[in-house]
Amino acid sequence: MPRREFPQGVTADSISLRIGHPDPTTLNTSELRAAVASILTTPESYQALEYGAQQGVSSLIGYLVGRINREQGLSLQPDQLMLTTGSTGAVDMIARLHKGAGGSVIVEAPSYADTLHVFRDHGLPLYSVPTDEQGIDAGALLDLLERLKPSGAPLLLYTIPNFQNPSGVTLSESRRREILALARQYNVLIVEDDVYRDLYFDAAPPPSFLALADGVEVLQIGSFSKTLGPAFRLGWLAGSPDAIRRYVNCGTYDMGGGASPFSAHIITEYCRLGHWEPHIAALRERYRRRRDTLIVALRRSMPAGVSWIVPGGGYFVWVTLPPMVQASQVVAEAQARGVMISNGEWYFLDPQDGRQNLRLAFSFAPPEDIDRAIAILADVVTGVISIQ
């Protein structure tokens, strides 16, 4: 079982609850190796190595459309989905087009730090809307929309509705309906980044925005990174035929011949052989155990004044420290004792808003490490509280 931190060079004795990477021991399976070998043994194998179609490998598009329709109760057509260079590639294209239209972006507070980075790279004006244990505060969103209305800028709401990164929160169904109604009223494009959707531990998530909007008005992002391997750089984007056509006709996939064609051929074969569904089912069990280990350890050892949200799936647990305890100090002291965690400040437009928060990833480290790491972390927090 690999223990070594990746990709940063941290000592072999450290435990990472910092990186939101899939469990490395789940990635290299015999089924995957068979798919890799298989695509290079047919007379058509050269197709897996050449430039591909801009929209992506059509049989994989067909597979994903069928799966989304089945699982989300939709009736998408193949022209409503394209492959992207991971969810990153989808966010990047959306950001570019939105910037070109002079738009602004609304994100959740907190939101995924790296997506904020991409939006900032594009120079998009960013606004955030507060969230609670049910997700986005619809009243606060209404206030923000009223405030932004006079600018006339096209608006985009970027949300991670299921098992959010970093908070682990799932947006409730009633909130989804309220937010979709607001989006329609104020003409806001909802972009739902749904890369954790399949990794539910208790119950399947509520209807997606795409399902509530019947396959139009909303853009939904998916990815193979969280279940099959980030290194493949393969995700997808689903939405209305018009929107997908616009993205398919972008220069990036024109020049590059679609998103990650070699990976797409491997994954096409892997899915065709029926390996993905049982793999996902096994991951649900695996990550549920890790979440449970983490939550039990927090309950056992964290001092009073510390709270956390129990996620229904995904990779992350969001911790709130007592008011006098700074996340930065806890992160530094935990690191000094070999435990890597994420500072909540990274996930807010104004870092100050996250100064009492920690994000703990339970995806990467094995349960025994999670257990040990939380004991150390609780000790660190207790120590910081005691010297206040």
Next chain:
Amino acid sequence: MPRREFPQGVTADSISLRIGHPDPTTLNTSELRAAVASILTTPESYQALEYGAQQGVSSLIGYLVGRINREQGLSLQPDQLMLTTGSTGAVDMIARLHKGAGGSVIVEAPSYADTLHVFRDHGLPLYSVPTDEQGIDAGALLDLLERLKPSGAPLLLYTIPNFQNPSGVTLSESRRREILALARQYNVLIVEDDVYRDLYFDAAPPPSFLALADGVEVLQIGSFSKTLGPAFRLGWLAGSPDAIRRYVNCGTYDMGGGASPFSAHIITEYCRLGHWEPHIAALRERYRRRRDTLIVALRRSMPAGVSWIVPGGGYFVWVTLPPMVQASQVVAEAQARGVMISNGEWYFLDPQDGRQNLRLAFSFAPPEDIDRAIAILADVVTGVISIQ
């Protein structure tokens, strides 16, 4: 030997001199299959499937830096190169940063159509400078720089100096020196897209801009697409440490964990085993034969008034038709007879400038098909001339 058009659905009887794809029969080699299999058999194999470092796989960076230093007479350090999602990924990042700085772009006339598409997606103002058989007209560049000077916008010159796409032209050494001097004088960032560099047929290309500038001031783009396989989506960007740091710290590779990590691990292993150099040497022979076949066929069958540039390497031959013959008509009639070629109009900011030009790719079709295609094409051109 695959004959089927890819990725567009053209009939099996057609011959494509249109797509600038590598010869599909050269891609799936036993050496490549061994590299693919090898990276999934080690205890560290999970690293090939996880998120990677933003700069890319360090051993491949080391390999590429060593090779560039050896071949271009440079002394780059590893912090002067990063992996990118093909040359497309490099162009895309450069375009984004340049757009953010309020810049404009100067391209060659003609230039690579798909890169123009990427620049346009970013909303960058584009200007073009004429070229001849020695490449960019330095006098015309000076005039353009004088004309653009009052705007004060940061300028970027995008050039494909070797075996240009679409013209096949190689920029002469004296022109390179003149252009570098102008770039310094007018503070223009030179971006050399050098993806065909290794595929020379007669003599190695003149010193690169990066070499003439001693590893700074210039950005050089390379790719594995033209020799190993476009589907891997792996290229690189070399330049000053400051410039590379800026690009490494972009949100796209932050969020995605570097460019195409799975592909990068395969190619690292392939290169480590010493397979790339002999493969490139074999490709030089193969594509030289195809160029020769194409040129001999043109000489044999094209009517008077048609001219072409004999490229010293790369994938393309650029044809100029007599003034009264329209490329669009020739392209359509050739297609009706099963021969696919590219309309010169696609490669100019003003399509009218290419209405007497054709781009013929000799990379994809086997020599016997090239021979047959040129006979048909010559017949088409002769027919069009006769009815003027």
